[in-house]
Amino acid sequence: MATQSIEQIQREEQVQQQxxxxxxxANILELPLMDFRERVKNEMDDNEALEEVGIEEAPDEEFAAxxxxxxxxxxxxxxxxDALTDETADYLTADDIPDYLLRQQNSREERExxxxxxxxxxxxxxRQMGEEDLTPTERDVMEYLIGSLDADGYLRKSADILSDxxxxxxxxxxATSEVERLIxxxxxxxxxxxxxxxxxxxxxxxxxxxxFTSPHKPLAGKLLGESFRxxxxxxxxxxxxxxxxxxxxxxxxxxxxxxxxxxxGSTLGEASSESAPSIVPDFSVHVENGMPxxxxxxxxxxxxxxxxxxxxxxxxxxxQRDTLKGQQRDEYIxxxxxxxxxxxxxxxxxxxxxxxxxxxxxxxxxxxDFFVNDDDDSLLVPMKxxxxxxxxxxxxxxxxRAATNKYVQTDWGIYPLKFFFSYQFTSGSxxxxxxxxxxxxxxxxIDGEDKAHPMPDEALAAEMKRRGQPISRRTVVxxxxxxxxxVARLRRQ
Numbered sequence: 504m505a506t507q508s509i510e511q512i513q514r515e516e517q518v519q520q521q522x523x524x525x526x527x528x529a530n531i532l533e534l535p536l537m538d539f540r541e542r543v544k545n546e547m548d549d550n551e552a553l554e555e556v557g558i559e560e561a562p563d564e565e566f567a568a569x570x571x572x573x574x575x576x577x578x579x580x581x582x583x584x585d586a587l588t589d590e591t592a593d594y595l596t597a598d599d600i601p602d603y604l605l606r607q608q609n610s611r612e613e614r615e616x617x618x619x620x621x622x623x624x625x626x627x628x629x630r631q632m633g634e635e636d637l638t639p640t641e642r643d644v645m646e647y648l649i650g651s652l653d654a655d656g657y658l659r660k661s662a663d664i665l666s667d668x669x670x671x672x673x674x675x676x677x678a679t680s681e682v683e684r685l686i687x688x689x690x691x692x693x694x695x696x697x698x699x700x701x702x703x704x705x706x707x708x709x710x711x712x713x714x715f716t717s718p719h720k721p722l723a724g725k726l727l728g729e730s731f732r733x734x735x736x737x738x739x740x741x742x743x744x745x746x747x748x749x750x751x752x753x754x755x756x757x758x759x760x761x762x763x764x765x766x767x768g769s770t771l772g773e774a775s776s777e778s779a780p781s782i783v784p785d786f787s788v789h790v791e792n793g794m795p796x797x798x799x800x801x802x803x804x805x806x807x808x809x810x811x812x813x814x815x816x817x818x819x820x821x822x823q824r825d826t827l828k829g830q831q832r833d834e835y836i837x838x839x840x841x842x843x844x845x846x847x848x849x850x851x852x853x854x855x856x857x858x859x860x861x862x863x864x865x866x867x868x869x870x871x872d873f874f875v876n877d878d879d880d881s882l883l884v885p886m887k888x889x890x891x892x893x894x895x896x897x898x899x900x901x902x903x904r905a906a907t908n909k910y911v912q913t914d915w916g917i918y919p920l921k922f923f924f925s926y927q928f929t930s931g932s933x934x935x936x937x938x939x940x941x942x943x944x945x946x947x948x949i950d951g952e953d954k955a956h957p958m959p960d961e962a963l964a965a966e967m968k969r970r971g972q973p974i975s976r977r978t979v980v981x982x983x984x985x986x987x988x989x990v991a992r993l994r995r996q
Contacts, residue, residue, distance in 0.1 A: 536785045543805060552845040628649050651668075652697065656696060722755075725746060726742065727760070734757075736990075788874055795871065795875060809846065813842050862901070888902045941978075
């Protein structure tokens with residue numbers, strides 16, 4: 504019985520070590536390249552046993568853990584690698600260095616790209632969020648809401664859908680009512696109108712701003728709240744009769760509304776000043792002879808190894824470690840801990856690299872036609888987090904972290920990884936189609952219609968169905984609004 508009890512304790516400790524490793528990998532995985540560089544440099548500052556591999560140094564001077572490291576082997580009770588005698592020496596030989604590290608020695612220098620200025624409106628939203636007294640869970644939800652805003656600053660998803668997504672992708676169990684409350688809080692942020700679900704709500708949020716004063720504000724509020732359809736259709740005679748006002752009063756209220764911003768999110772990606780900081784893409788995809796190749800951008804992130812001075816200290820003290828006393832024993836214990844920490848962090852970096860490459864390669868496999876055909880976004884196929892997770896052999900949260908705030912450089916431009924994920928529906932033939940394809944076809948149909956007799960939404964839905972993409976009239980309306988296309992009577996020329 505005693506032996507069984509000891510074995511059980513050992514197994515529990517190993518599980519805890521693996522969980523600790525998984526948590527550490529998850530935390531380092533979500534860092535974009537610039538933040539990861541700072542993380543590595545901070546770790547080097549904190550641990551003297553870590554040092555950068557010099558460009559002029561031979562490969563056998565590097566330190567690298569084997570690619571196929573077993574989570575449980577050689578792990579001490581503190582969760583770090585405790586291989587400090589022959590195993591440590593083995594890491595220092597050229598034969599133990601994985602091929603992918605050797606290939607990186609000869610990889611080309613990666614370029615930096617100018618995107619925007621020092622701080623964007625997104626940064627302002629996060630700053631405003633930080634000024635609110637929020638719990639950690641509320642902050643996580645608010646960050647997700649900000650990340651869900653579309654290019655116009657609208658929050659197109661319902662609170663129910665957002666609640667489900669938070670449970671699936673963020674492991675957050677948040678009630679729909681709580682999501683709705685935080686949406687209302689987001690809508691108080693600047694620029695006003697952010698977080699609205701549609702144009703009507705966007706204008707109402709801006710009009711309700713207490714700093715926005717005008718004697719015509721009450722009538723403008725009625726136009727938005729009670730007569731929005733007639734207002735957008737320019738039914739001025741009906742509106743004058745309904746509110747018993749003359750044309751001059753109505754025009755004043757309409758001018759007030761036209762001063763509002765229908766697209767408050769149009770500046771979210773823009774910078775607050777003219778100078779632009781450098782953004783280094785996390786991945787690079789190049790196509791040669793019709794075959795895309797994926798590489799992980801290192802930028803100026805230093806390649807790490809265990810310091811020679813600490814290795815020499817361990818080599819000197821290890822043979823006599825059981826007899827060490829006083830200062831020598833303290834030096835040995837200190838050096839061993841620092842080397843353990845260094846090996847552990849190096850392994851974290853390698854796991855981050857392997858996971859990111861696996862996720863990006865899976866994305867390229869799924870979106871193969873997009874990458875080999877001049878980045879034509881009409882070729883994007885429906886892809887969800889779970890699709891990538893299943894193919895890459897990782898869980899949903901890993902894919903979510905790997906795709907968060909990451910960019911890929913292609914031969915035609917830079918794209919955020921979230922660009923490649925989209926919802927889907929099924930055509931009459933059973934083919935899975937993405938919403939991007941549906942929107943592209945809808946725009947093509949409207950662009951080619953008879954402008955003297957534009958097609959109403961019912962006719963657009965019928966034409967979409969005829970062309971193999973059956974969507975409802977309601978979906979046509981939603982996609983048309985997303986594309987910024989007005990109703991048929993306003994398109995008439």
